Amino acid sequence: MTIESRTMLPTRSGWALHVTMQGILPTNAAEVVSERLLPILGASAVHSRVRLARLSEPDLVRPIVAQLDVQLARHRVRAQVAAATTSEVVSMLAVRTIGQLHPFPGVLAPCLRDQAISTSPPTPPELLPPFARRLARHKLCEPAAMTANEAIGVLEAMDYRFHLFRERHSREDSVVVRSASGSYRILQSLPNAIGIEITSPPIVLTAAHRLTVADATAWLDLTGAPFEIFVDRATGRVSVLYARYDGHYGLLAPTPALRRRRAAGLRSSRGSW
Helix, strand or coil: CCCEEEEEEECCCCCEEEEEEECCCCCCHHHHHHHHHHHHHHHHHHHEEEEEEECCCCCCCCCEEEEEEEECCCCEEEEEEEECCHHHHHHHHHHHHHHHHCCCCCCCCHHHHCCCCCCCCCCCCCCCCHHHCCEEEEEEECCCEECHHHHHHHHHHCCCCEEEEEECCCCCEEEEEECCCCCEEEEECCCCCCCCCCCCCCEEEEECEEECHHHHHHHHHHHCCCEEEEEECCCCCEEEEEECCCCCEEEEEECCHHHHHHHHHHHHHCCCC
């Protein structure tokens, strides 16, 4: 059974933080979240939402997941963490929020703006044992057109482990990820250097392997890696099979061309009567 509640707790400052809770959580969880995050968010709290959930899979070591979304004037910022307990996940979310908002110093409280922050990639979700994993979600999206540097900006601001986009100049479906050396890697079906800026941070352009979804699943089952970026043999498009916080797999892929054409036809026919 899924239990969900939404809470907005006003404070003496007049700010309120929208907190959504799902699953079995402490009754004061929304209050604890607000107490920790409101001093960090300040006036941005009114443009922020927190989702706190206890996942139902019994074998997860870190079943509590927290996600914060902040809508700034020109940017959307996200922080996401998972932990074993509610108190731990709230503390981790507070630290992660400071790090995510640090590039936007006007948003943070003055006492936090000069604080030294150690940036680290988001912690990957844990996976259930291979025999227990399944494909829990297949998400189709239309990759947004943007430059490589813009894609890196989205990757960092949204606390993503990877970001699927369409490179603006080459029009290639692309996925950007962080590399172990602190640089960035962009994977494409047929690497096209047009539009890949030779700037800082350095960008490495590589070709994604051609696999079936079954191949990618077998690889993650074997390695326990957090994701696999590949060219789907069935579609010829760059796709990502990834670990979800519930311990299962998700599949992210571009919207098929036929479906895009049909959607465009429907849009163009509207109002023609």
